[in-house]
């Protein structure tokens with residue numbers, strides 16, 4: 001199976017983990033687009049959705065799924081999202097689609113966070129995928145300097161503005177042997193809105209789509 005077929009399989013498999021009458025948090029990306037379609041076809045009963053991006057909101061609304069403002073939610077949220085890389089400690093890089101800020105907020109407030117990936121995303125060590133960070137545009141020069149001091153190579157993501165009106169820098173070659181430490185260091189720089197490392201807040205369950213079926217890490 002190719003990666004898209006594997007994504008479709010795991011998008012179907014995660015339906016078994018969704019109870020009735022909850023709010024679902026929907027991530028962003030191609031895996032989640034497959035999941036939204038599978039979810040719609042399943043006719044599962046939920047209270048509604050919260051969305052991690054403008055892009056996902058449009059898809060949800062096209063399927064007639066009710067989308068709530070994140071601030072208004074008091075019911076438990078089951079958050080379903082994918083990732084760009086995950087290691088065996090369940091630490092992740094996210095933000096390939098630039099939706100990392102709302103993704104991190106929903107992950108943090110969710111009761112359960114389930115990450116669904118195809119097997120290409122599972123790695124022994126994070127960092128082959130460049131680490132996205134969302135930054136306030138006026139902090140650009142300062143953040144570039146700080147990243148270079150850390151040994152990374154920052155690259156401005158051209159032509160991309162986040163839902164919050166900020167910019168994305170993709171960091172290459174950063175040493176991510178200790179992802180929690182690096183997440184804390186980057187979080188300490190004023191001007192960085194969100195770091196695409198999800199090492200402090202990790203998923204509760206990972207479903208991995210492989211050619212030998214769906215595997216789990218929890």
Ligand code: 5RP
Nearest residue numbers: 029030031082095096097099
């Ligand atoms: C978006 C993300 C996505 O989860 C990540 O980029 C994976 O995308 P895809 O499902 O298209 O492979 O973090 O910000």
